[in-house]
Amino acid sequence: MAGSGAQDPTRIASRQGLQALVTRPREEAQSLAAALTERGVHAVLEPMIEVHHRLAAPLDLTSVQAILCTSANGVRALAQATSERGLPLLAVGEATEGFTAVTSADGALADLVRLAAARLRPQAGRLLHVAGSVVAGDLVGSLRGCGFVIERRVLYEARPVGTLSGPTVCVLRHGMIDFALFFSPRTAAIFANLAGIAGVAGCCRTITALAISPAADATLADLPWRDRRVAKRPNQRALLDTLDAVLAERR
Numbered sequence: 235m236a237g238s239g240a241q242d243p244t245r246i247a248s249r250q251g252l253q254a255l256v257t258r259p260r261e262e263a264q265s266l267a268a269a270l271t272e273r274g275v276h277a278v279l280e281p282m283i284e285v286h287h288r289l290a291a292p293l294d295l296t297s298v299q300a301i302l303c304t305s306a307n308g309v310r311a312l313a314q315a316t317s318e319r320g321l322p323l324l325a326v327g328e329a330t331e332g333f334t335a336v337t338s339a340d341g342a343l344a345d346l347v348r349l350a351a352a353r354l355r356p357q358a359g360r361l362l363h364v365a366g367s368v369v370a371g372d373l374v375g376s377l378r379g380c381g382f383v384i385e386r387r388v389l390y391e392a393r394p395v396g397t398l399s400g401p402t403v404c405v406l407r408h409g410m411i412d413f414a415l416f417f418s419p420r421t422a423a424i425f426a427n428l429a430g431i432a433g434v435a436g437c438c439r440t441i442t443a444l445a446i447s448p449a450a451d452a453t454l455a456d457l458p459w460r461d462r463r464v465a466k467r468p469n470q471r472a473l474l475d476t477l478d479a480v481l482a483e484r485r
Contacts, residue, residue, distance in 0.1 A: 251275075254413040254477075255402070255441075257282045257421045259392070262306050266415070269474055273481065278411065280402045282421040282428075283392040285366075287311050293318075293387065299359030300324055302350060302384075304343055304373060308364040309333070311389035315364075324350055327469065342447065342468040343371040347380075356381035367391040368420065394424045398432045406434040413480070414438070415473060417446045422453040429457065442480055446473050 252275045256263050259281050267277035285307050293316045295301075300322040303309045306329035313331040322335045326346050330336045337353065339345040354361070361384040363373055369386075377384045398406075405411055406429075416422040422445065429435045435457055442461040445451035447468045454462060463480060465472035 252412045253278055253405070253410055254415055255280055255406075255411050256415055257425055258415070258417050259283055259285050259307065261285065261310065262417075266470060266474075269470075270477075273474075273477065275413065275477075275481075278402060278405060280399060281395065282424040283394055285310075286391045286393060287314055288389055288391065292316070293362070295321060295362070297359045298362050300350070300354055301362045301364060302346060302373065302377075303329075303364050304346065304369075304371075305366065307366060307390055307392065311366075312364045315389055322353075324353070340467070340469055343373055343376075345468075347373065347376045350377060350382070351380050354382070356383070360384065362387060364389050370418070370420070392420075394420075395428070398428045398434070403432050403434055406432075406437040409437065409440045411437075411441050413442050413444060413477065415444050415477075416450045416454065417470075417473070419447070419449045419453045422450045426454060426457055444473055444476050444480075446470075 254270055254275050254277055256266055256277045256279050258266060260279060263279050270277045295318055298321060301312065303312060303323065303325040306327050309325055309329040309331050319333050320335060323333045324337050324346060326339050326342060328338050339349040361377060361382050363384055363386040365386050365388055367388050374384050374386050438457045438459050440460055442463065443454050443459045445454060445464050448464055451462055451464045463476050465476045
């Protein structure tokens with residue numbers, strides 16, 4: 235409506251050129267959006283989950299030799315839960331949040347298990363796994379099987395959103411999205427469900443889906459994508475490499 239300050243999202247999209255739907259939580263999407271911009275791709279941020287930190291009793295870090303985080307959300311929640319920054323922190327990704335002794339497994343949960351088993355000793359103290367309310371895989375069981383004493387503390391909830399936003403539904407319906415990036419099986423499943431509810435599942439025919447893992451890709455199999463690609467490693471850098479390969483093919 236004239237004078238309202240609102241803009242038609244399809245007109246905005248038509249001025250942007252290539253566009254990618256980014257389904258990561260907003261806190262994690264900023265660096266990805268910047269990397270997409272460097273490639274001439276505009277990021278349409280549409281988080282599939284919202285992260286809520288839990289108020290918890292102070293963490294007991296007595297006799298803890300290392301803390302393990304299986305997501306950047308866990309690292310951020312840990313930073314809010316304690317002022318301790320010097321304990322060794324092993325993580326799947328590269329988020330640091332001010333911690334001074336961070337080692338990245340640069341991959342998935344299995345990589346983190348291997349890193350912990352190689353770097354740590356069961357007799358040196360217990361481990362603390364900082365996690366969300368929904369846990370993928372069995373980090374605790376795997377490391378107990380290696381002889382470690384490990385405790386899980388849930389410091390955040392990753393809640394699924396209820397609907398796709400109006401602007402995103404609009405650009406999907408008008409074929410303005412070229413790529414969709416998925417960083418977990420859970421967020422891929424949420425998108426597939428919400429796209430069906432919004433009646434835009436068929437709009438995926440013009441979109442290339444880029445998934446961080448075979449498990450995430452499998453969750454997308456029932457949607458009619460133009461193409462589906464899987465990163466060679468389960469991290470953002472490898473997913474961007476996959477995007478670069480697709481962009482090179484289209485030049």
